[in-house]
Amino acid sequence: MSPMYSDQEHIVSAYDRDLEAIQALVMRMGGLVEAAILDSARALETRDVELAEKVRAGDRTVDELEVQINEECARTIAIRGPVSQDLRVLLTVFRLSGSLERVGDYAKNMAKRTSVLVEMRPLPGADSALRRMAREVQLMLKDTLDAYVRRDAELAEDVRQRDHDVDQMYNAIFRExxxxxxxxxxxxxxxxxxxFIAKNIERMGDLVTNMAEQVIYLVTAKMPDDSRPKGDETPYMRAEASDDKGE
Amino acid sequence: MSPMYSDQEHIVSAYDRDLEAIQALVMRMGGLVEAAILDSARALETRDVELAEKVRAGDRTVDELEVQINEECARTIAIRGPVSQDLRVLLTVFRLSGSLERVGDYAKNMAKRTSVLVEMRPLPGADSALRRMAREVQLMLKDTLDAYVRRDAELAEDVRQRDHDVDQMYNAIFRExxxxxxxxxxxxxxxxxxxFIAKNIERMGDLVTNMAEQVIYLVTAKMPDDSRPKGDETPYMRAEASDDKGE
Incomplete structure (x- = not known):
């Protein structure tokens, strides 16, 4: 019995080491994506083509990290054969990295527009509104990763609720x-x-919300069953619709 | 040697049976989501509130299938301990089901608007343009699932290219x-x-494209490295921009 037990212990700690290494990669990836969100919004606001170029170039590292994380997840599953909660953690990481990569893509997409926007005349308030929206999404991403590390379903739920604010910001910008x-x-x-930039940011918020839901699922073992708060709901409001409905 | 070999064979075929069962669930989920896309677009065009309600109610089954697929994937990984390609197949299925669930969400979201739209005056051509767009996304989804089953990277790449058409349709509708x-x-x-409906459909196209990329990754073991064709590119075109640039 005793050798088996010690064998088990050995396996567990090897798994823990692997998971820690993978989590470090995810955190690094998350940090890069957070920076990409802020930098692309700043590049936009200040019409800083050089900074935008930096964001675009940096996305390659994000993409590489995703591939690396996926491979490490697969390798760890194959070698350590984790079950139940250990396996769920790895599967969650596997999905989180996919979403992170896509958030990074949208940040890159946003940065790509800076070079076009330098040629347009600025609209009062628009850039700073977009920057605030991007800032909110970056904070949501930060909190989602924190919620993952701390297995904090409450914080993840908070993120999920805040996506509503991002969608509201999008709707306000759209109307403006x-x-x-x-x-x-x-x-x-x-x-x-x-x-298109506002749409990109809203979509990032959507992806981050989905990540938060993954964290909730990991911690509580069930998906939040009320459907996600959708900012797209705003236009369902009859009060708002009635303004222009007098045809 | 011989007993070990037969043992191996036994494990492989048990894994195959499990995988087949999971794939059947994915195909069923895919079929339901395809139907949801078409039905929500048709409900919209014909202002059919009842059909829209059916789509909304049907999304519950889609959500349940996702949970079931995830659990079966985790169970199969834990019990069969698949490695290399077998493991990659399961991880791909795990991601595909997540994307499918989100496509279903957007279809539900689209259906929810039907009840509001019945109160609005119709715009010439808008509904049929949206239906065509939805139809294109449904075909992309069908081909993506076919590409998965047949391990056909070429077909998946074709889907990826067609996302550009959906984005172009979105841009045309937006301008209209x-x-x-x-x-x-x-x-x-x-x-x-x-x-908002057009935006939902475009986003479905985006998710399906992402699914197609997962299939390419599964078959070729690498991600398509040129960045995905983005319909958002259209506005980068200077020719188009120059129309209104004379400030």
């Missing part, structure tokens, strides 16, 4: 762009660019 | 809505609803 475009058709192209 | 809104402000609320 509409006004700009109707005021002066020369604003249309610029607004469309900025709208 | 802009025109409607500028022509008559009473169109604004209706257009905003329809725009």
């Amino acid at each position: 762009f509409l006004t700009f475009m109707m005021e002066d058709p020369r604003n249309i192209t610029g607004c469309m660019h900025l709208h | 809505f802009l025109t409607f809104m500028m022509e008559d402000p009473r169109n604004i609320t209706g257009c905003m609803h329809l725009h």
Whole structure:
């Protein structure tokens, strides 16, 4: 009995070491993606083409980290044969890294627009609104990773709720762009660019929310069963709709 | 030597049976999500509140299938201890089911709008444009699942390319809505609803593209390294931008 027990102990600690190494990679990846979100928003606001280029180049590292994490997850599963909770942790990490990679993609996409926006005339308030939105998503991502590390379902649930704010910000920006475009058709192209950026940020928020749900699932073993708060709900509100409904 | 070999054979075939059962669940889930995409678009076009309600109710089954698939994947990994390609197949299925669930969410979201749209005046051509877009995404999803089953990286790559068409459709619809809104402000609320629907469909296309990339990764063991074709690219085109740039 005793050798088996010590064998078991050996396996557990080897798994722990592997998991720790993988988690370190995820945290590094998360840090890079957080920075990419903030940098791409800042590049946009200050029309800093050089910083935007840095974000675009940096996405390669994020992509490489995803591949590395996936391989390490597969290797650890194959070698250590984890079961139950240990296996679920690895499967969660595997999904989180996929979402992180996509958030990074959207940040890169946002950065790519900076070089076009330098040629457009600025719209009052639009850039700072987008930066605030990006900042909120970055904080959500930070908290999601913290929630993962601390196995804190409450914090993850908090993130999930905050996605609603991001969606509200998106809706507010969308309405503002509409006004700009109707005021002066020369604003249309610029607004469309900025709208695509807002859409990118909203989508990042969506991905981060999904990550938070994965964390909740990991900690509580069940998915939040009320459907996720969707900012797209706003337009369901009849009060809002009734403004323009007098046809 | 011979007993070990037969033991190995036994393990392999048990794994195959498990995998087959999981794949059957994925295909069922895929079929339900395909139907949800088409039904929600049709409900929208024909203002069929009852059909929309059916889509919303049906999403519960999709969610349950995801949970079931995840559990079966984890169970199979834990019990069969698959390695290398077998393990990669299961990890791919695990990710595909997550994306499928989210596509289903967007279809449900789309269906939810039908009840609001019945109160709006219709915009010429908008509903059929959205239906065509939804139809394209449904076909992409069908081909992605076929590509998975047949391990056909070429077909998956074809899906990936077609996401560009969906994004182009989105951009065309977006521009059309802009025109409607500028022509008559009473169109604004209706257009905003329809725009959210177009955005949902585009996002489904995005998720399906991501699924296609997972299939490519499974078959070829590497991610397509040129970044995914993004319809958001359209506005990068200077020719298009130059129209309104004379400020």
